[in-house]
Amino acid sequence: MSTQPLQALAGKFADAYAARAADPARALAAERFRAEGLPTPRVEAWHYTPLAALADVALAAPARDPAVLAARIPDLGVPRLVFGNGRYRADLSTPPADLAVRTGAPAWGVLPEGLQHHLVALNTMFAEDGAEIVVPPGTDAGVLMLVHLATGGASHPRHAVRLGANARLTLVEIALGEGAAFHNPVITFAVGEGATVVHTVLQEESAEAIHLATVFAEVAKGATYDSFLLTLGGRLARREMHTRLAGPGAAAHLNAAQLLGGTQHADFTTDVVHASANATSRQTVKNVLAGHARGVFQGRILVERDAQKTDGYQMNQGLLLSPTAELDVKPGLEIYADDVKCSHGTAIGEIDPEQLFYLRSRGIPEGEARAMLVRAFIGEALDGIAFAPVRAAMEERIGIWWEAQQAS
Amino acid sequence: MSPSSTQEREALQSVTQSGYKWGFETDIEMEFAPQGLSEEIIRLISAKKGDPDWLLAWRLEAFAAWRKMEEPHWGLLHYPPIDYQALRYYAAPKRKPGPKSLDEVDPKLLETYAKLGIPLKEQAVLAGVAAETEAPAQIAVDAVFDSVSVATTFRQRLADAGVIFCSISEAIREHPDLVRRYLGSVVPAGDNYFAALNAAVFTDGSFVFVPRGVRCPMELSTYFRINARNTGQFERTLIVAEPGAQVSYLEGCTAPQRDENQLHAAVVELIAEEDASIKYSTVQNWYPGDAEGKGGVYNFVTKRGDCRGARAKISWTQVETGSAITWKYPSCLLRGEGSVGEFYSVAVTTNHQQADTGTKMIHIGANTTSTIVSKGISAGFSNNTYRGQVKVMPRAHNAHNHTQCDSLLIGDKCGAHTVPYIESRNATARLEHEATTSKIADDQLFYCRQRGLTEEDAVNLIVNGFCKEVLKELPMEFAVEAQKLLAVSLEGSVG
Numbered sequence: 047m048s049t050q051p052l053q054a055l056a057g058k059f060a061d062a063y064a065a066r067a068a069d070p071a072r073a074l075a076a077e078r079f080r081a082e083g084l085p086t087p088r089v090e091a092w093h094y095t096p097l098a099a100l101a102d103v104a105l106a107a108p109a110r111d112p113a114v115l116a117a118r119i120p121d122l123g124v125p126r127l128v129f130g131n132g133r134y135r136a137d138l139s140t141p142p143a144d145l146a147v148r149t150g151a152p153a154w155g156v157l158p159e160g161l162q163h164h165l166v167a168l169n170t171m172f173a174e175d176g177a178e179i180v181v182p183p184g185t186d187a188g189v190l191m192l193v194h195l196a197t198g199g200a201s202h203p204r205h206a207v208r209l210g211a212n213a214r215l216t217l218v219e220i221a222l223g224e225g226a227a228f229h230n231p232v233i234t235f236a237v238g239e240g241a242t243v244v245h246t247v248l249q250e251e252s253a254e255a256i257h258l259a260t261v262f263a264e265v266a267k268g269a270t271y272d273s274f275l276l277t278l279g280g281r282l283a284r285r286e287m288h289t290r291l292a293g294p295g296a297a298a299h300l301n302a303a304q305l306l307g308g309t310q311h312a313d314f315t316t317d318v319v320h321a322s323a324n325a326t327s328r329q330t331v332k333n334v335l336a337g338h339a340r341g342v343f344q345g346r347i348l349v350e351r352d353a354q355k356t357d358g359y360q361m362n363q364g365l366l367l368s369p370t371a372e373l374d375v376k377p378g379l380e381i382y383a384d385d386v387k388c389s390h391g392t393a394i395g396e397i398d399p400e401q402l403f404y405l406r407s408r409g410i411p412e413g414e415a416r417a418m419l420v421r422a423f424i425g426e427a428l429d430g431i432a433f434a435p436v437r438a439a440m441e442e443r444i445g446i447w448w449e450a451q452q453a454s
Numbered sequence: 455m456s457p458s459s460t461q462e463r464e465a466l467q468s469v470t471q472s473g474y475k476w477g478f479e480t481d482i483e484m485e486f487a488p489q490g491l492s493e494e495i496i497r498l499i500s501a502k503k504g505d506p507d508w509l510l511a512w513r514l515e516a517f518a519a520w521r522k523m524e525e526p527h528w529g530l531l532h533y534p535p536i537d538y539q540a541l542r543y544y545a546a547p548k549r550k551p552g553p554k555s556l557d558e559v560d561p562k563l564l565e566t567y568a569k570l571g572i573p574l575k576e577q578a579v580l581a582g583v584a585a586e587t588e589a590p591a592q593i594a595v596d597a598v599f600d601s602v603s604v605a606t607t608f609r610q611r612l613a614d615a616g617v618i619f620c621s622i623s624e625a626i627r628e629h630p631d632l633v634r635r636y637l638g639s640v641v642p643a644g645d646n647y648f649a650a651l652n653a654a655v656f657t658d659g660s661f662v663f664v665p666r667g668v669r670c671p672m673e674l675s676t677y678f679r680i681n682a683r684n685t686g687q688f689e690r691t692l693i694v695a696e697p698g699a700q701v702s703y704l705e706g707c708t709a710p711q712r713d714e715n716q717l718h719a720a721v722v723e724l725i726a727e728e729d730a731s732i733k734y735s736t737v738q739n740w741y742p743g744d745a746e747g748k749g750g751v752y753n754f755v756t757k758r759g760d761c762r763g764a765r766a767k768i769s770w771t772q773v774e775t776g777s778a779i780t781w782k783y784p785s786c787l788l789r790g791e792g793s794v795g796e797f798y799s800v801a802v803t804t805n806h807q808q809a810d811t812g813t814k815m816i817h818i819g820a821n822t823t824s825t826i827v828s829k830g831i832s833a834g835f836s837n838n839t840y841r842g843q844v845k846v847m848p849r850a851h852n853a854h855n856h857t858q859c860d861s862l863l864i865g866d867k868c869g870a871h872t873v874p875y876i877e878s879r880n881a882t883a884r885l886e887h888e889a890t891t892s893k894i895a896d897d898q899l900f901y902c903r904q905r906g907l908t909e910e911d912a913v914n915l916i917v918n919g920f921c922k923e924v925l926k927e928l929p930m931e932f933a934v935e936a937q938k939l940l941a942v943s944l945e946g947s948v949g
Binding site for chain 1: 528530848861863864865866867868869870871872873874875876877878879880881882883884885886887888889890891892893
């Protein structure tokens with residue numbers, strides 16, 4: 047059975063935990079993890095993303111100090127909190143002067159039913175550090191970077207972000223790495239009434255890395271959680287977004303673009319719960335797949351009984367650039383209220399030969415024409431990014447990715 | 455609500471409470487197997503049916519596989535555990551072999567057909583009397599009563615065209631080589647839990663064989679009826695269309711009204727060779743249980759079609775209004791180059807019904823196309839889930855799928871769910887999927903009411919419009935029937 051190495055790995059995690067000092071705060075997570083282990087493809091939510099790759103990564107101690115990667119952090123001209131292999135690095139950070147940020151211990155955050163997720167339980171067992179970011183009511187905290195640098199081993203950072211009423215924050219999360227590292231962050235957002243969080247993520251781990259992130263967002267009345275993920279890195283990557291629209295008029299945007307080549311596997315999984323009336327959710331997900339890459343998108347919109355006047359929309363588009371790429375999509379609507387407007391759409395295909403012909407007939411060489419069409423395809427997802435420097439940094443990365451694909 | 459509409463409501467409720475008009479039970483002398491399921495029971499069924507040895511071996515193999523399997527619970531369905539040992543796996547109307555005249559046929563059986571309103575001018579024929587008249591009806595009927603097929607009409611006319619249409623037990627006796635060649639070739643004995651159970655204990659069903667180049671001269675139809683208490687119905691249908699053949703087949707189902715749940719686990723296998731086309735339509739109206747959710751049929755069905763040859767076409771159309779639980783995913787294996795799969799479905803759930811239904815389109819060959827149109831309507835306390843898979847294998851160049859799933863909610867205590875699985879492993883494939891969920895818009899209702907329609911009629915009109923794309927796929931005779939069925943199913947669910 048292919049699941050055996052995974053069970054063995056889960057056993058190793060359990061043993062490593064047992065060797066630590068007893069900690070009542072983590073005991074429940076450990077109990078869960080011992081019972082459930084790591085998810086096999088037989089677990090419905092993990093059907094398309096086998097974790098077998100995690101079992102073959104030798105989680106050796108990091109070879110180098112993560113500081114060597116600091117030069118690769120894009121300069122966005124804003125304060126930054128930098129973590130190296132799961133630990134806060136004051137020497138690499140420039141914390142914001144006017145914002146309450148606490149580091150040095152895991153920031154647990156509020157986790158409704160979080161431990162039922164295998165990897166959240168694992169994170170809870172081993173989290174050593176994290177950032178707790180609190181934005182007081184009515185404050186615009188501007189832009190803050192949250193960076194993780196990985197050079198090996200397993201990191202389980204645990205971050206929490208809390209916004210008071212009508213507060214505002216743009217959080218740019220960046221994950222960079224080298225070698226075979228396992229990065230398993232958990233971030234919780236509590237977005238107060240009328241507050242707005244913009245959460246922009248650039249995931250550019252190494253081609254051997256495993257990146258499994260879980261994000262929880264609880265969005266209050268009239269508040270907005272607006273996120274965008276660009277996945278470029280990782281041998282195996284998955285980001286699970288659990289968003290609960292808890293108050294009337296709450297809004298969530300969960301957008302993503304996954305650009306993959308080689309034998310990369312990346313999974314974007316969203317779960318949006320409309321728990322209150324008049325809430326809105328929007329998702330635009332783009333996959334561009336080259337080589338033998340495999341992209342996965344799973345999205346569920348759950349509309350609870352009282353969430354009348356819900357407006358939910360999910361759009362997923364996939365572009366397959368090679369005959370060996372694979373895209374698996376599982377959108378889902380689960381609706382218990384009757385006065386709702388919910389829809390989802392999926393379109394999967396290759397570059398439209400007619401569009402290519404159109405450009406070529408106007409004298410544009412094929413390579414350039416293809417690049418143009420791919421950029422236009424991803425462009426729609428990037429359009430929502432308001433903070434120009436991060437958008438520019440992402441566009442630059444996309445350009446580099448495209449060139450690398452052309453060369454390979 | 456105005457007094458007049460309250461009156462309307464009361465009038466409607468009285469109609470609704472008369473509810474399921476197919477709920478009668480026929481008191482007829484039956485022959486039963488003892489309760490429970492074991493190798494002995496399977497040997498007993500096999501002996502009753504006079505199975506050849508290979509079939510008994512196949513049943514036992516299926517039973518062995520079934521015993522190792524677990525009942526699937528991934529559907530969005532909630533029901534108490536089924537006690538498979540409390541059921542009877544064989545029940546048949548007692549009858550003397552081959553009645554020669556109507557007098558020899560149990561009159562209760564004839565009465566049942568009359569009540570069911572099957573177009574039985576040919577009741578005599580159906581009862582097994584060999585009087586195939588020149589009746590103008592265009593539909594040949596095979597009726598399955600509990601576990602066995604009681605008779606097939608219009609045999610001679612079909613035989614003249616070269617078409618075999620008979621009960622599967624008869625086919626096993628008369629055409630063993632054909633059956634052996636195709637049986638289990640699309641849904642193997644150990645395919646899934648319910649299919650394995652069916653393979654072990656199936657007692658009858660229909661068999662259709664349309665030879666090369668023949669266009670079946672009339673619609674074929676099977677009528678399934680569960681009657682006896684505590685029995686399961688396990689029929690198995692096998693339809694083979696040789697190269698260039700064409701056939702349209704319709705099944706209808708009803709069951710008596712009972713407080714306990716009845717189990718129905720059928721298997722349907724379709725085989726379409728090169729250029730052949732099979733159209734399979736279902737109007738499923740098993741007893742759905744009462745307004746409190748008591749009783750009703752558990753409908754766990756495996757239906758799969760195999761487009762083996764180039765340009766073969768299989769089209770599934772279903773109107774699902776009955777059953778307490780529906781678990782059903784008519785599928786197409788698109789192997790042949792340029793083969794076509796279609797799935798048109800209307801699923802209506804009211805009261806406490808639960809439906810988890812959809813399709814699978816597996817694109818294996820190049821240039822294969824599939825179309826999915828699913829309309830789900832939920833009312834009362836029901837839950838209605840569309841679950842469908844579209845899978846494109848690496849060699850399915852230029853495959854194309856278009857899927858449209860729409861859900862309509864009537865009332866705020868029900869649920870409508872959509873769970874598509876879309877898997878593409880070929881860059882040249884084009885897959886499109888759209889899904890929407892909404893309720894009947896107030897302005898649409900207002901528009902109709904303003905023009906003098908009652909609320910109930912307005913809802914029927916809107917619902918029929920919502921389902922039109924599917925209903926138009928049904929053979930004409932049944933499209934009318936299906937529209938009426940929709941109206942009856944939704945009675946009393948508005949407001």
